[in-house]
Amino acid sequence: MIELSHVSRTYAPTFGRPARALDDVSLRVAAGEVVGVSGPAGAGKTTLLSLVLGHAQPSSGTVRVDGVEPRRFVEREGIGYLPQPCSLPGGWRVTDALTRLAVLSGVHAQSVHARVDAVLADLGLEDSRRRRLRKLSPDARARFGVAQAVLADRRVIVLDEPLDGMSDDSLERLRNLVITLRAFDRAILIASRDTAALHRITDRVTLIDRGRVRRAGAPRPVTPVDVEAVFHLAVHQGAEHVLGTFPTAIALGKGVFAVRVSGLTVLNHGLRELLERGVLIASVAPAHVGAEPNAYSPMAQVTS
Amino acid sequence: MRARLAAYGGAQLRDYLAGRALLTVVATGVAAWAYGFTHGLTWSAFDASGGIDARAQLQRAFEFVLTAFALIAAAFAAQGLVAKHRRRGYDLVLFSRPLSPVRYYAQGFVIAGLAAALLGAMAAEVYAVAVHPVSVIGAVAYVLLGWLTVGGLAFLLSTLTVFHVPLLLLILAADLSLDRYVTGVRASGAGSPVLDVAQYLLPPGHVVALLSGSFARGVVDPRAVVWPIVFGVSCVVAALLLLRRRPFGS
Numbered sequence: 001m002i003e004l005s006h007v008s009r010t011y012a013p014t015f016g017r018p019a020r021a022l023d024d025v026s027l028r029v030a031a032g033e034v035v036g037v038s039g040p041a042g043a044g045k046t047t048l049l050s051l052v053l054g055h056a057q058p059s060s061g062t063v064r065v066d067g068v069e070p071r072r073f074v075e076r077e078g079i080g081y082l083p084q085p086c087s088l089p090g091g092w093r094v095t096d097a098l099t100r101l102a103v104l105s106g107v108h109a110q111s112v113h114a115r116v117d118a119v120l121a122d123l124g125l126e127d128s129r130r131r132r133l134r135k136l137s138p139d140a141r142a143r144f145g146v147a148q149a150v151l152a153d154r155r156v157i158v159l160d161e162p163l164d165g166m167s168d169d170s171l172e173r174l175r176n177l178v179i180t181l182r183a184f185d186r187a188i189l190i191a192s193r194d195t196a197a198l199h200r201i202t203d204r205v206t207l208i209d210r211g212r213v214r215r216a217g218a219p220r221p222v223t224p225v226d227v228e229a230v231f232h233l234a235v236h237q238g239a240e241h242v243l244g245t246f247p248t249a250i251a252l253g254k255g256v257f258a259v260r261v262s263g264l265t266v267l268n269h270g271l272r273e274l275l276e277r278g279v280l281i282a283s284v285a286p287a288h289v290g291a292e293p294n295a296y297s298p299m300a301q302v303t304s
Numbered sequence: 305m306r307a308r309l310a311a312y313g314g315a316q317l318r319d320y321l322a323g324r325a326l327l328t329v330v331a332t333g334v335a336a337w338a339y340g341f342t343h344g345l346t347w348s349a350f351d352a353s354g355g356i357d358a359r360a361q362l363q364r365a366f367e368f369v370l371t372a373f374a375l376i377a378a379a380f381a382a383q384g385l386v387a388k389h390r391r392r393g394y395d396l397v398l399f400s401r402p403l404s405p406v407r408y409y410a411q412g413f414v415i416a417g418l419a420a421a422l423l424g425a426m427a428a429e430v431y432a433v434a435v436h437p438v439s440v441i442g443a444v445a446y447v448l449l450g451w452l453t454v455g456g457l458a459f460l461l462s463t464l465t466v467f468h469v470p471l472l473l474l475i476l477a478a479d480l481s482l483d484r485y486v487t488g489v490r491a492s493g494a495g496s497p498v499l500d501v502a503q504y505l506l507p508p509g510h511v512v513a514l515l516s517g518s519f520a521r522g523v524v525d526p527r528a529v530v531w532p533i534v535f536g537v538s539c540v541v542a543a544l545l546l547l548r549r550r551p552f553g554s
Contacts, residue, residue, distance in 0.1 A: 053396075053400055055396065074401075075402055078305065079400050081396070083400075088397055103311050104312055104403055105305070105401045105402070106308055106402055148397065149400075152401075
């Protein structure tokens with residue numbers, strides 16, 4: 001879905017020496033993946049994201065989103081994007097700002113208010129709906145930034161430092177939100193300085209520093225055969241059969257389920273059953289959150 | 305899922321009326337008060353039974369106010385659009401949506417121009433009914449001419465630099481000064497065809513400033529507005545091309 005191939009980006013100021021913000025960076029984010037980009041301040045994370053948005057052009061290399069130039073993709077479909085900082089006129093009220101952005105996002109006229117109410121609830125901003133943006137606390141402002149990014153149903157979501165300014169409660173909300181946003185046809189790219197937090201909410205993390213990839217996100221370790229684990233199962237068609245096969249599965253989003261199984265044998269048995277029922281499986285991946293003891297319950301809260 | 309840009313026009317109109325239109329009205333009011341103060345204009349001048357001198361004085365005052373309104377409205381037409389969005393980073397939030405910046409800013413510019421023309425029409429209508437007959441259509445056309453020429457220049461500068469306001473004032477001041485200089489040289493008998501062409505090709509702020517009387521009377525020589533229109537359209541087209549090519553966040 002998102003593909004950067006040997007991308008370099010050099011800033012050439014009118015005065016002073018050119019600065020290379022990215023140097024031969026390659027990165028792929030497939031549909032259904034949540035990928036993190038981590039690194040210290042000035043590492044090149046924001047530059048990388050601005051290339052994905054088409055806000056800047058690479059000095060060399062290619063950037064493609066869904067196989068086309070980023071700007072073309074953005075103007076055709078839009079990207080759910082949280083910039084850092086997320087600036088909008090401070091005099092706008094939260095609801096007004098989200099309504100305007102929903103209209104610009106192409107949300108249907110009849111759905112705008114319902115959609116705005118839904119993201120306000122998801123991000124815990126109901127009490128701030130009448131507040132002006134300049135009056136928001138740093139935590140509420142951070143949540144507003146995420147809210148505007150997820151207003152519309154997008155196939156690509158890019159979040160730049162979404163954790164900045166967030167309280168622990170808000171981090172938990174964000175984590176739950178990312179889980180619900182996961183879909184078989186959606187690529188999510190998140191940049192943050194907080195590598196540990198990224199590891200908790202993404203499938204893999206690529207570390208960059210001074211414009212170069214220092215450590216590419218490694219694939220997850222193979223799940224042992226006889227250990228209970230949670231998997232993310234994405235299906236393209238036949239979603240109605242999933243709960244019949246995996247009764248404890250939780251629907252996370254459009255065709256995406258969290259499935260807890262007692263081992264790989266049980267998982268494969270269930271998958272075979274689904275295939276026989278004509279279900280078209282898009283992906284099966286170990287849920288990262290499954291590594292944490294309390295990870296399963298927040299998902300239930302979100303979907304209940 | 306495309307942006308519903310036409311539906312967003314209402315928000316752009318609200319932004320204009322609550323911000324730039326208000327500034328335009330206040331600034332024009334200050335200019336009108338200053339004119340009246342410096343020309344000794346009193347309320348008795350608005351008396352319908354006033355003589356020819358009083359009516360001529362009123363007509364000059366109206367033309368001045370019309371010129372001030374058209375130029376101020378034009379200068380504000382693009383104010384707060386591109387440069388402010390870039391400087392404050394609003395463009396990053398806006399243009400991650402399925403939205404063309406060219407169409408977004410073009411619509412904002414057109415809405416500002418039409419709203420300014422509507423304000424001008426209302427003011428001219430009130431003046432025509434209550435004080436002295438003037439061509440309301442002429443006043444509207446004059447406001448639109450100012451919007452296209454000076455506003456078009458302001459729009460172009462706004463896509464180029466954050467210093468668009470001082471740059472616009474500088475260009476207009478240079479334009480008026482050079483026009484006055486060339487007119488003076490010609491009056492002294494030292495004019496030349498080169499100077500005439502140079503004067504004609506100056507940014508047409510000075511031409512617009514001179515035309516308010518003709519428009520208010522509804523009698524305009526079409527040749528006088530050719531260069532201002534060509535200049536304005538060129539500026540707007542250049543601004544839209546720049547919007548297409550220039551990266552965001554810069």
